[in-house]
Amino acid sequence: MKCLVCNTDFMPKIDFLALFSPKKEKNSTMCPACWQKFHRLTGTRCPQCGREQEKSEICQDCQKWQRAYQGKILLNHAAYDYNAAFHDLMVSYKRYGDYILCQLLSELAKEDLVKLQFDYYVPVPTNPDHQQKRGYDTIWEIFNPLVPLTPLLLKKAGSGAQGEKNKKARMQAKQNFFLNPEFRGTITGKILLLDDIYTTGRTLYHARDMIWTAFPEVEIESFSISR
Amino acid sequence: MNEAISSKAGRQWLVDNLDHSTNQGQTAIPAVQKGCCQRCGSVCYARLPSGALYCRECVGLGRLDQGKYLVRQAASGTYPKQRGMTWTGQLRPAQAEVSQFLLEQFAKKKDCLVHAVTGAGKTEMIFPLLAEAFSQGKRAAIATPRIDVVNELFPRLSAAFGQIMVGCYHGKMEKEPAGEQLVICTTHQLMKYYQAFDLLIIDEVDSFPFAGSPQLHFAAQNAVKKTGSRVFLTATPPKDLEIAVKKGQLAEIRLKRRFHGGLLPIPKLDQYYRPFIGKKGLHPKLVKRIVQACQSGHPLLVFVPRISEIPIYLDLLKKEKGLAELKMAGVYAEDPDRLEKVQAFREGKLDLLVTTTILERGVTFKHVWVIIVAADDRIYQTSSLVQIAGRVGRDKDDQTGLVLFCYHYYTRQIQQAVKQIKEMNR
Secondary structure, three states: OEOOOOOOEOOOOOOHHHHHOOOOOOOOOOOHHHHOOOOEOOOOEOOOOOOEOOOOOOOHHHHHHHHHOOOOOOOEEEEEOOOHHHHHHHHHHHHOOOHHHHHHHHHHHHHHHOOOOOOEEEEOOOOHHHHHHHOOOHHHHHHOOOOOEOOOEEEOOOOOOHHHOOHHHHHOOOOOEEEOOOOOOOOOOEEEEEEEEOOOOHHHHHHHHHHHHHOOOOEEEEEEEEO | OOOOOOOOOOEEEEEOOOOOOOOOOEEEEEOEEOOEEOOOOOEOOEEOOOOOEEOOOOHHHOOOEEOEEEEEEOOOOOOOOOOOOOOOOOOOHHHHHHHHHHHHHHHOOOOEEEEEOOOOOHHHHOHHHHHHHHHOOOOEEEEEOOHHHHHHHHHHHHHHOOOOOEEEEOOOOOOOOOOOOEEEEEHHHHHHEOOOEEEEEEEOOOOOOOOOOHHHHHHHHHOEEEEEEEEEEEOOOOHHHHHHHHHOOOEEEEEOOOOOOOOOOOOEEEEOOOOOEEOOEEOHHHHHHHHHHHHOOOOEEEEOOOOOHHHHHHHHHHHOHHHOOOOEEEEOOOOOOHHHHHHHHHOOOOOEEEEOHHHOOOOOOOOOEEEEOOOOOOOOOHHHHHHHHOOOOOEOOEOOOOEEEEEOOOOHHHHHHHHHHHHHHO
16 A cells, blocks of 8 residues: 555555454555654643643633633644644645545544534535635545534635734634525534644634524534644 | 747646637646646546546645646747856866766767766766857756755856856745756756756756656656757666666766775675664674774764664763763754754864764765664665765875774675775776
8 A cells, every 4th residue: 555645655454353344444544654753642731722731731822712701611622733744744735735635634533533422513614715726625525524514614715824824813813704504404412613723723713603603502612633 | 148038938837727828839738648647747546526636746836637737838049159157177087088978978969877986076077068058059957856956056056157047946945937048956846847958967866856756757858858968967876777878778977086086985894793772772892883983083974774763872872981072963854953063063063973864965074984873774775875985085185984884684785885886996
């Protein structure tokens, strides 16, 4: 098999359990050497956003949100550290438009995401201009194979990408989401917002704000592949 | 510069569709034909949700999708016929011989391979060839796989050809092309050209990523005019070029002596049975070798196979009593202080530098000696070993020195490297 990241040939691991089990697991799309470059978030972390840190107290970013939202902090589940390997992967996937990497991102998200049971899975929407240019919706394509998605939110055209701003500009970004007019019906139960990267939290909090304008009662948490 | 030359002469670029009329001198072709990328020649296998194929291999230059088009600007117009050379230096007899050979082959439009030992002064040998090409109003490019080499060549060639427009392109700079008569660029940049050059010189052909990349070879073929010719420069010719020489497709010339006339240092071989890093620290014999080298007063480069091993070796070396007074550091490709550390080592402010193959070529340190730890690691190709050995004895006042290969298994690469060096010394 060819590794999607470094393009070298590798032998997928074969274990007997997988060989004889009726459920066929799909082979990994990445070689063991590349797997090692990704760092699972374990150890002591911020209990709210999942960031790895020395103490298991609420991190400074989350304290700011706590103040801004009168204690209504968003609980975020994160799987991987946003390190150089993850950064390079996202550059290829989002900037260069290397679509096939969505398979790999799905694989990274899978293990943690399947453990989270929610009534609705709402992907964070992407800019329609970018979507048009790339030929795909970056977030939708990652999560679509894993969970049933509900397109509750849309993003305004012409709004800039968070990835190109510095921290201050990110925090000052305006609400760019709106409710999908094609979505009818009501929502009861729990929603999990899905995104690729949690940096400042700005995007996910905006997404939650917008959902709460229509459904103030629902419980909302979020999942990001990296933090 | 002649106004007849478009700034886009010989370039190719992607467009989404053909609804605008193509200008004069431009042709457009479907970007993917028979499942192959027309920019880098790869077989496309990845598909977008729309079902269109796209090329992953050259995705960094802008994604090439099935349904898009490559527009190619013809290399029209000619440059003023002038040699343009402001270099006044003298070639040594051995260099002049190679230079003469290149001129003859260029007149015959034959591709050539220059197999010259490390430290032979390859760059100067191509000056007369470039001057000849410019005197005929022709366009030339020098491409190399490494950005550092591009950055080193550009000032040298700008100075040597003061009357010629020289362009410098690599992936770490955003620059619009200006149709320069001489282009110095990375081999990746060649993908942006189509039948642009009458003469294409590729330096360090054996080096990563050009060696072993079919995409870059495809680009190097496409960037030259059908009537143009190519020159490959290397100290360690890759297999495919050796085969081309045997088949007669390529004319080869060898330059066996360094510019100072001395021989290449022959590597000493040192076999180990126990691991280099044991329970009690470094292998005592390895320590002894390093101490001996350092006591001789020579700066020492210690090559290790992987970046992750640099700090391990560095820590263990610092603990050794015999080396306590030495100043040492480690340097690797993405090291933020890479340039500073290399400069400090060059100036003698560091005695020992632990490094990886990033310092295998393109660098000169006076009086340096080298030790390769784990020379049997698969990361060391024959060419890497020859290049590393070639760091030693480059100064005309100090033509010899220690090259030590430490290994457990005697590999084919080690054997070939020693054989090649001895052959060039004959």
